[in-house]
Structures are given as structure tokens and as C-alpha cells.
Amino acid sequence: MMERKLPAPSVNPENKAYFDAAAEGKLLIKKCGSCGEYHHYPRALCPFCFSDKTEWNDAKGTGTIYTYSVLRRGVPVPYCIAYVTLEEGVSMLTNIVDCDLDVVKIGMKVKVTFKPSDGGPPVPMFTPA
DSSP states (O other): OOOOOOBOOOOOTTTHHHHHHHHTTOOEEEEETTTOOEESSOOSSOTTTOOSOEEEEEOOOEEEEEEEEEEOSSSSSOEEEEEEEETTSOEEEEEEOSSOGGGOOTTOEEEEEEEOOBSSOOEEEEEEO
16 A cells, blocks of 8 residues: 655754654653643643743653544545544544554554654654554
8 A cells, every 4th residue: 555645744943852752763742840731742831831841751652542533535545643642641633554444443552653754754653552
């Protein structure tokens, strides 16, 4: 089957460490030093308390599919977009890859994998655990 071409993500000072870690096969998430909440997508200010005391933490890279949708019509290659809730409690919008899309289901355990983008850093996605 043909692979889907992934556009390069937009890397900026707020998320550079995230994509640098992805290039090393590691998934990072931010944790607020003020309120203690984890958050994703990487940003300088905590979305819960607006503190700038955020720090990078290694994520376990495992989670559960919260919801998903398989796109088959109008796209050159079918793919699955999903919200995955990481063990740390944050949800991230991602793709489910390297599996039969007909077996994807809510509650499925998944683990992180990194897929190359077109001219940019690898992108974290998930595959059945």
C-alpha cells in the first residue's frame, strides 16, 4: 500500500525541543511547575493557570484511543485520525498507523511511533500496543 506523505510541522522556539526529541525517538510533554498539570500541545504558558514555569518531561509513550475517524473518501491514501489519551492524562490529536484500519476501536491500547515528514522532523503517531 502507498504511504501517506506527511507535511513538515511548523517548528518554532516553543516546540523545537519537542521535535528535537522526536528526532531521537522520544515523546515529550510539558508539565507546569506552578499547578502541576501536564499539557499538550507544547507551548510556553500553561493553559490551566497561565504560568510560564513549564518544563519538558519524558512521556511513557503509551495510551488509549479516546475517539477516532477513518478517512477513506477524497484522500489518496486512507488514514486514521484520533485523540489518544496518554498515561500522563493529556490527550493528543494524532494518527493511528501501521495497522489494519478496520481493527481500530475506542479504548484500544496504543504506543508511540515516529513517522518521517516531508523535509521536516519526524512526527509522533501511534500504533496498537
